[in-house]
Amino acid sequence: MSATVKSEAQRGPLSEEELRKIHAYWQACNYLAVGMIYLQDNPLLREPLKPEHIKQRLLGHWGTSPGLSFIYIHLNRLIKKQELNMIFIAGPGHGAPGVLAPVYLEGVYGEVYPNKGEDEEGMRRFFKEFSFPGGIGSHCTPETPGSIHEGGELGYSLSHAFGAAFDNPDLIVAAVVGDGEAETGALATAWHSNKFLNPIRDGAVLPVLHLNGYKINNPTLLARISHEELDNLFKGYGWIPYFVEGDDPELMHQAMAATLEQCVAEIQRVQDEARRTGIPSRPRWPMIVLHSPKGWTGPKEVDGHKMEGYWRSHQVPLSGMRDNPAHLKMLEEWMRSYQPEKHFDANGKLIPVLKALAPAGHRRMSANPHANGGLLRKALRLPNFRDYGVQVPKPGQIEVENTPPLGKFLRDTMSRNPDNFRLFGPDETTSNKLNAVYEASKKTWLADYLPEDADGGELAPDGRVMEMLSEHTLEGWLEGYLLTGRHGFFATYEAFVHVIDSMFNQHAKWLDISEDIPWRAPIPSLNFLITSTVWRQDHNGFTHQDPGFLDVVVNKSPTVTRIYLPPDVNTLLSVADHCLKSSNDVNVIVADKQKHLQYLDMDAAIKHCTKGIGIWDWASNDQGTEPDVVMVGCGDMATQEALAATALLREHFQNLKIRFLNVVDLYTLTSASEHPHGLSDRDFDSLFTVDKPIIFNFHGYPWLIHRLAYRRTNHRNLHVRGYKEKGNINTPLELAIENEVDRFSLAIDVINRIPALQVAGAHAKEALRDKQIECRNYAHEYGTDKPEIRNWKWPL
Amino acid sequence: MSATVKSEAQRGPLSEEELRKIHAYWQACNYLAVGMIYLQDNPLLREPLKPEHIKQRLLGHWGTSPGLSFIYIHLNRLIKKQELNMIFIAGPGHGAPGVLAPVYLEGVYGEVYPNKGEDEEGMRRFFKEFSFPGGIGSHCTPETPGSIHEGGELGYSLSHAFGAAFDNPDLIVAAVVGDGEAETGALATAWHSNKFLNPIRDGAVLPVLHLNGYKINNPTLLARISHEELDNLFKGYGWIPYFVEGDDPELMHQAMAATLEQCVAEIQRVQDEARRTGIPSRPRWPMIVLHSPKGWTGPKEVDGHKMEGYWRSHQVPLSGMRDNPAHLKMLEEWMRSYQPEKHFDANGKLIPVLKALAPAGHRRMSANPHANGGLLRKALRLPNFRDYGVQVPKPGQIEVENTPPLGKFLRDTMSRNPDNFRLFGPDETTSNKLNAVYEASKKTWLADYLPEDADGGELAPDGRVMEMLSEHTLEGWLEGYLLTGRHGFFATYEAFVHVIDSMFNQHAKWLDISEDIPWRAPIPSLNFLITSTVWRQDHNGFTHQDPGFLDVVVNKSPTVTRIYLPPDVNTLLSVADHCLKSSNDVNVIVADKQKHLQYLDMDAAIKHCTKGIGIWDWASNDQGTEPDVVMVGCGDMATQEALAATALLREHFQNLKIRFLNVVDLYTLTSASEHPHGLSDRDFDSLFTVDKPIIFNFHGYPWLIHRLAYRRTNHRNLHVRGYKEKGNINTPLELAIENEVDRFSLAIDVINRIPALQVAGAHAKEALRDKQIECRNYAHEYGTDKPEIRNWKWPL
Numbered sequence A, B: 001m002s003a004t005v006k007s008e009a010q011r012g013p014l015s016e017e018e019l020r021k022i023h024a025y026w027q028a029c030n031y032l033a034v035g036m037i038y039l040q041d042n043p044l045l046r047e048p049l050k051p052e053h054i055k056q057r058l059l060g061h062w063g064t065s066p067g068l069s070f071i072y073i074h075l076n077r078l079i080k081k082q083e084l085n086m087i088f089i090a091g092p093g094h095g096a097p098g099v100l101a102p103v104y105l106e107g108v109y110g111e112v113y114p115n116k117g118e119d120e121e122g123m124r125r126f127f128k129e130f131s132f133p134g135g136i137g138s139h140c141t142p143e144t145p146g147s148i149h150e151g152g153e154l155g156y157s158l159s160h161a162f163g164a165a166f167d168n169p170d171l172i173v174a175a176v177v178g179d180g181e182a183e184t185g186a187l188a189t190a191w192h193s194n195k196f197l198n199p200i201r202d203g204a205v206l207p208v209l210h211l212n213g214y215k216i217n218n219p220t221l222l223a224r225i226s227h228e229e230l231d232n233l234f235k236g237y238g239w240i241p242y243f244v245e246g247d248d249p250e251l252m253h254q255a256m257a258a259t260l261e262q263c264v265a266e267i268q269r270v271q272d273e274a275r276r277t278g279i280p281s282r283p284r285w286p287m288i289v290l291h292s293p294k295g296w297t298g299p300k301e302v303d304g305h306k307m308e309g310y311w312r313s314h315q316v317p318l319s320g321m322r323d324n325p326a327h328l329k330m331l332e333e334w335m336r337s338y339q340p341e342k343h344f345d346a347n348g349k350l351i352p353v354l355k356a357l358a359p360a361g362h363r364r365m366s367a368n369p370h371a372n373g374g375l376l377r378k379a380l381r382l383p384n385f386r387d388y389g390v391q392v393p394k395p396g397q398i399e400v401e402n403t404p405p406l407g408k409f410l411r412d413t414m415s416r417n418p419d420n421f422r423l424f425g426p427d428e429t430t431s432n433k434l435n436a437v438y439e440a441s442k443k444t445w446l447a448d449y450l451p452e453d454a455d456g457g458e459l460a461p462d463g464r465v466m467e468m469l470s471e472h473t474l475e476g477w478l479e480g481y482l483l484t485g486r487h488g489f490f491a492t493y494e495a496f497v498h499v500i501d502s503m504f505n506q507h508a509k510w511l512d513i514s515e516d517i518p519w520r521a522p523i524p525s526l527n528f529l530i531t532s533t534v535w536r537q538d539h540n541g542f543t544h545q546d547p548g549f550l551d552v553v554v555n556k557s558p559t560v561t562r563i564y565l566p567p568d569v570n571t572l573l574s575v576a577d578h579c580l581k582s583s584n585d586v587n588v589i590v591a592d593k594q595k596h597l598q599y600l601d602m603d604a605a606i607k608h609c610t611k612g613i614g615i616w617d618w619a620s621n622d623q624g625t626e627p628d629v630v631m632v633g634c635g636d637m638a639t640q641e642a643l644a645a646t647a648l649l650r651e652h653f654q655n656l657k658i659r660f661l662n663v664v665d666l667y668t669l670t671s672a673s674e675h676p677h678g679l680s681d682r683d684f685d686s687l688f689t690v691d692k693p694i695i696f697n698f699h700g701y702p703w704l705i706h707r708l709a710y711r712r713t714n715h716r717n718l719h720v721r722g723y724k725e726k727g728n729i730n731t732p733l734e735l736a737i738e739n740e741v742d743r744f745s746l747a748i749d750v751i752n753r754i755p756a757l758q759v760a761g762a763h764a765k766e767a768l769r770d771k772q773i774e775c776r777n778y779a780h781e782y783g784t785d786k787p788e789i790r791n792w793k794w795p796l
Helices: A002-009 A016-038 A065-082 A096-104 A108-112 A120-129 A157-165 A186-194 A229-235 A251-275 A324-338 A367-375 A403-416 A436-438 A473-484 A495-514 A549-553 A570-579 A602-611 A636-653 A680-688 A703-708 A713-717 A732-738 A743-753 A763-782 B002-011 B016-038 B066-081 B096-105 B108-112 B118-128 B155-165 B185-196 B227-236 B247-277 B325-336 B369-376 B403-416 B435-439 B469-481 B495-514 B549-553 B569-581 B602-611 B635-651 B680-690 B703-710 B713-716 B731-740 B743-753 B761-781
Strands: A085-090 A171-176 A205-213 A239-245 A284-289 A400-402 A421-424 A487-495 A527-533 A561-564 A588-592 A595-597 A611-614 A629-634 A659-664 A694-698 A719-722 B085-090 B173-179 B204-211 B239-245 B286-293 B399-400 B420-426 B487-493 B524-532 B561-564 B586-590 B596-597 B613-615 B629-634 B658-663 B694-698 B718-719
Touching: A016 A065, A016 A096, A016 A120, A016 A251, A016 A324, A016 A588, A065 A085, A065 A096, A065 A171, A065 A251, A065 A284, A085 A096, A085 A157, A085 A367, A096 B286, A157 A171, A157 A186, A157 B227, A186 B185, A186 B227, A186 B761, A205 A229, A205 A251, A205 A495, A229 A239, A229 A284, A229 A719, A229 B227, A229 B743, A239 A251, A239 B399, A284 B369, A367 A473, A400 A403, A403 A421, A403 A436, A403 A527, A403 A570, A403 B108, A421 A473, A421 B629, A436 B118, A436 B185, A473 A487, A473 A495, A473 A527, A487 A495, A487 A570, A487 A743, A495 A527, A495 A549, A495 A588, A495 B495, A527 A570, A549 A561, A549 B549, A561 A570, A561 A703, A595 A636, A611 A680, A629 A743, A636 A659, A636 A694, A636 A732, A636 A743, A636 A763, A659 B495, A680 A713, A694 A703, A694 A743, A703 A719, A703 B108, A703 B703, A713 A719, A719 A743, A719 B703, A732 A743, A732 A763, A743 A763, B002 B399, B016 B066, B016 B096, B016 B118, B016 B325, B066 B085, B066 B096, B066 B173, B066 B204, B066 B247, B066 B586, B085 B096, B085 B155, B096 B108, B096 B118, B155 B185, B155 B469, B173 B487, B173 B495, B185 B204, B204 B247, B227 B286, B247 B286, B369 B469, B399 B403, B403 B524, B403 B569, B420 B469, B420 B561, B469 B487, B469 B495, B469 B524, B487 B495, B487 B569, B495 B524, B495 B586, B524 B569, B549 B561, B549 B586, B561 B569, B569 B586, B569 B602, B596 B635, B602 B613, B613 B680, B629 B743, B635 B658, B635 B694, B635 B731, B635 B743, B635 B761, B680 B713, B694 B703, B694 B743, B703 B718, B718 B743, B731 B743, B731 B761, B743 B761
Parallel strands: A085 A171, A171 A205, A205 A284, A239 A284, A421 A487, A487 A527, A527 A588, A561 A588, A629 A659, A629 A694, A694 A719, B085 B173, B173 B204, B204 B286, B239 B286, B420 B487, B487 B524, B524 B586, B561 B586, B629 B658, B629 B694, B694 B718
Antiparallel strands: A400 A595, A611 A659, B399 B596, B613 B658
C-alpha cells in the first residue's frame, strides 16, 4: 500500500503552490516549537541570538514536535477542504510544542489568552512561559485549547479517542499514537476498540502511529520489526494500515495529503454505506503509520553525533548555549532555516496567505466544542429513582440484593438518553447484577456473531453497554466520552479497580486543574460502582480482596473526589441519582451485589444520604442521653455486623446505652476545612461524643478512617475495625471473623472498652467467643454460614 | 498451517494405544475436575449420586478446565519422551481444577499434602476442600505445587513466563493464555517480549492461546475475528502461530501431539543454531492457538440451552442438584462418561498403565524446582557497598546526585552475577541516572539494529538491563525472574509506579501466603527504586506528581512490606545493599536522582539505616535536655527543607532548642505490634517526646504519617507536612512552597506552635514570609530558584 500511495503522492494531490504554502505553514510551526523550547526573548530574531535570549533551563521535547505539527496542518487542509468536524489527540509525551504551535497560529491561543496574542510581545510571552515556572506545560494540559488528552502519562490516547467518537456520528477523532506509548499495555489492547465502533451511530477514529523510532534513550519496538510484521500487526488488529514513510518534506507532504484524502474517503465510504443500508457491520477502518525522523528538520549532527533521526533529538538537540557560542550559532541557523521573516509580518503575525490555510471558527480543532465537552453537556433525563426502591416497613427485616434495583434505574436512564449515556464494565455487568440494563440496550459488539448468541448473548451492534476485559480500555473510553460532554457509569470488581489507579489519578488531576480554567465548561462526573467487594469473595479468595482504591482516591484533590458507601438498596439509589446529576467530580460508590438486609425506606434513605451520616434511632437506645458507647457501621457488610453486635450486646446488657451511627458519605468524617463534605467539629462531636468509646466498623482498610478523623476531638477513643489482609476462601462470616469485623469480635471489643463491664462482662465475652468458634466450625463443616447467621434479622 | 498439521495429525504421531492411553488420562483429569467442583462425598461413584454428596455451594470454573488438562498431559508426553525441563503457567482465571487434576494424578499433590493422597479418602478430601471455606483455591494459588502464577488477576501469565525463561537456557515455560485474559493491556503488549529473549542464553516460552471463545458472559474478541486477522496478529507480534482447532478428542489428541512436537522441534532447532553459531538473532518463535470448546466434554445442552461451547459452561454447567433430580442424574451421567472405574483402581489410585504416562521426579511440572524458585536461590555476590560511597567530612556541605553511585553498585553487582541478576526500568535507566550499569551490561535487544546504535545505543542481545515502555511487562518479567529464584531491581518514576499498583498487590499477597507454606522456599525480594520523585518535576508538571504508591504498599501485610527513604548517597547504598540481601519482601526505596546535600559519612549512614530513625546531633541543639520542638525530615527533599528551616529558626531564636530527627525506615513510626520494624512506644517517646510539638516534613502525602503514628503518645502534637496536590510547572522551592513543605513555611509553623514565641516571633514570621515571596518572584522571573536557595548549605 505504501508504495502505491508514495508514487501517487509524488504526482499530487498538492499543486505546487499548495505545496509551497503548506510547507511554509509547517516551517512556521517548527519555528515556534523551537522558539518555545529555547527563547525567552528576541522571538522574531530581529537581532543575532545572544546568550541572554536563551532560557536558563531548556525543557520540553523537540523530537516529536515537527511530526505532530505536520499531522495537524495536513488535517487542517482536509477540514477546510471538506468542512470536516475533527478533533486532535496528541499521544506522544511532551509533544505540546508541536500542538501549541498550530493552535497559536490559528489564533485560538491568543483568543483564550489575550496576553499571548499574535504579535511580537505575545510571541515572546508564549515562548518564555513554555515549560517555565508558573507557565505553560509541555504536555497538552487542560489549559491547552482543543485538548481532551494531556498525555502526561502515556497509553490512553487511542481509548480516549474512541470515547470521544462514540455517539458523535459526524466527528472524526484524529489520534496520534506515539511509538513509545504504543508499547504500553493500555495502548496495545486499545487497538481492538474498532470492534466496538458502530459506523452508523458513532463517528470515526483515525489513528496515526507516529513511528519516529525512539523513546528517551531507546529505539521503539515497532520501529525495529520488519515492515511485514508491522503491517501484519495492524491488519491483525483489524485495521488497514497506510504507510507514509520518508524524510524529504516535499515527498512527505504529497504522501500525507494523498493518504489522508484516501483515509477520509474510506471513512466516508464506509459510513455512507452503513448509513444507507442500515447494516452496521465492522469495516476495516484505515489507520496511518507516519514513519518520519525523530527531530525532523532539526540539526542533523551535533558535536559529531547523529541528531536528526536518533534518540539524541528526543528532548533538546542543542544545549549549553550560554557557554557554547558554536551551539548558539547552530541554534540561530536552525531557527533561521525556517525563514521566519517570510512567514511572520513585521508585528509577528502569520502572513494572511498562510493564515488562510487554517479552518475558521469552530472548525479549528483547537476551538471545536467537542474538545471542551462541557459546552455540549446535556443534563441526563433521569427517571425518578424513588420508583426503583424497595419497601422497608421495618428496618433490618428483609434481604434484597443491592445492585439489581440500580440496574433497573440505569436501564431506564439508558432508555431516556439514547445518545448520551453508556454503561461500562469488564465482562461483569451480569456478574455485578446490573443485567436489567440489557432490557434497554445490549452489549456493543461489532465483531463476529454466532447462532448461539441469540440465546442469551445480549450482543448488538447498537448496544450501549460497553464490555471488554480491559479496565484500561473501558476507563479510557469512558473518560473520552465524559470529556466530550456525555454521561457514563463504570461498574467493576473492587479488587481490580486498582488496575486503573493511575488512570483515575490522571483524570482527577485533569478535573482539578480544569476547575480553575474559566473557559472549560464542567463535564459530567466520572462515576464508579465498586462492587463484588472484598467481603463477599466466597470462592475467589485472597487475590480478590482489596478495598484500597479508596486510599488512592483520598489522595486526590478534595474539590473533585467523593466517596459513598450506601448500606442498602434505597440509599444506593439515592446516591447514584446524586452522582449522575453532578459534574466535574469523581464519585466512588461502594456497594455489594449480594443479598443484604434493608434498613431505610425511601424517605429515610434520602434524608440519610443528604446528611451523609446519621444516628439510626431504631438501632440506638441512648435516646435523650449520653450513650455509653458509639457503634458505627460504614459499608453494607460492616453495618450489618455492627448492628448484629449491637443486638448481641443488648441481649447481654439491657442497660448499656448504645448509639448507632451509619456513615454513607465518607468525607463527612474529615474536617470541614479539608473537604467540602466534612462535618463541622461541633456536629462531629455531637454525633460521636467527646469522650465515649467509638467502635467503628469499616468496609475498607481501617487506617483510612484514622487518616480522615485524626483531628477530631474524640479521636483517642476511636477504634476502627476493617479489612487487614486476613482470610482466603471463606464464608462471609468467617472472613469477617478473620479480620475482626464480625459481630462477636465487635461486641467483645465494646465490652473491653467499657470499664464498668470488665467484671460483669467476663461471662458474656466467653459466651460470645464460644459462639464465634461454633460458627466458624460450622462453616468449615458445611461450607456455608449457619442459618442463624445467614438469616439474621434486626430484633424488633 | 493448521490444515497441514491437522491432516498430519490424523495419521499420527500417536499410535492407537498411545491415543487410547492419553485419552484415558485426560478422562481421569476431567473426572477429577468435575468431582472437585461438585462432590463432597462418594468420590469414586461407588453408589448412585445423592443430593447429600453434592456441595452446598457450587464454585470453581469448569469451562477452561478440560483444555488446561489437555495441554498439561500433552506436555507431559513430550517431557517424558524428550526429557524436557518444563514448567506450566495457567493464565485462565479459576482454572485450577484443570491443573490440580494432573498435579494430583502425578502424585505430587499427595506428597505435599499427605491427607489428600491417592486413595479414596484422599480424593474425597481433595474434592470436598476445593473452593470450600478454609480449603483449596480455585486459582493456581501459592499452595499449588508447580505454580508460580496464581492468575487471580488476569493479564500477567505471559510476562511471568518470560521472566522465568530468562537465564534458564534449558527451560521451556509453557504459558497458557486465556482468551479473556488476552484482552487485558498487560497481556496484549507482553507478546512483544519475544524481542527480549536471547536463544543462546535464555530458555524458551511456548505460549498456548486457549481460544475457547468465552469470558463470564461474553464472547472473547480473539475468537470473533477472522482466522486471517488472528493469524496476522500473531505474525505481527513476531510469532509463528500453529492452530489446533476442533472438538473431536481423537483428532485433537493427534493434532496437539503433532503440533507440540513440531513446536518443540522448532524451539530446539532455533536454540541449537544460535548456540552453535553464537549468533543470537531473533527467531520467529512458535506459539499455539488451541481452539477448543468452552466446557469441552461437558453437557452439550441443559434445559434447552446450549452448554458445551458456549458461555453458559464458563462456570458451573449444572446447578440446583439438591432440588433437581434431573440435573443430579445428568451430573452422574456426565461423570460416568469419563469411565472412572476403568482409570482408578479399587482404592481410588490411578492405574499403573496410566501412571506411567507422567514424567518422574523433578521432571513432573508440579515438582520442578524452578516453580519453587527459592530452592534454586543463590545469594547475590555483592560488592562492598561502602566502596561506592561519597566522602562527607561535614554534614550538609556538598551536593551529589543521589542515584549514580547506586548505579555503579548495581553495575558491579551485575558483573559479579552474570546469570542471576537483572535491572528493570521503562526506558528510564539513563534518565534515572543509573546508566553506569551499561558499563557492565547493555540493554537487552533482539529486535533490529541500525548503524547509529553503535553511538550511544547501549543495546546488545546479551544485555541484562531490561527496558521497554511497559511497566506491566517489566514488572511481570521481574516477578517471573524472582519467583524462579533469581534477583532483580526495578527503577521507575514515582508517579507512574501506580501503573502497577495492582500487580504489586497481587505479588505481595502471593508472598504473604507463601510465608505460611512450609515447602515454599523464600525467594529474593521485589526491590523498587522510586525516583524522579514528585518534588523534582520541574517541567513535567502536575501529572508527574504523585507519591501515593506508599499508601498502596502500607495496605499490604506487614510481614512482606518495607519502605525506605534514604536522604543521601550513603544511606541509599546501605539500604540498597540490605534490600538485595533480603528475601520474601517487597522493598520500596524512595530516592531522587538529582543533586542533594550529603549528610552522613558511610559509618554514620550504616548506623542510621540500621536503626531506621535517629536524632541528628549535628543539627540539634537540645543536647542533654528536653527540646522545645522536634523537627523531622523523611525523604531527601523533605529533610533538606526541614534542615533549612532549623537553620532559619536558629538565626532568629538562638535559645530555641530544636531536636532534629531523620526517618529512613518508614515503618519505625508504627507500633511494634503492627510491623516488625515498628519502634517500641518507649523508644518512640524518647525520640519524639511526649508533649512537645513535632513538625514532620514528609516526602509523600502527609496523612500516611498519621496513619502510621496515630496510636503514639505524642500524636496530638504531630503536625505533618507533605505533598497535597498543589503545584504544576514549578521550581523545586516553589513546588515546596505551594505544598507548605518549604523552609519558610516550616519555620513559621514552628513559631506558631510554640506559645512562648507568639509575641517575640511576629517579626521573624514577617521576615520569613517576605523572603518566601521574594524567592517565588525570583523563580517566576528567572525560571530557577535563587542561587542562595540552590546553593544552600547547612551552616557550620
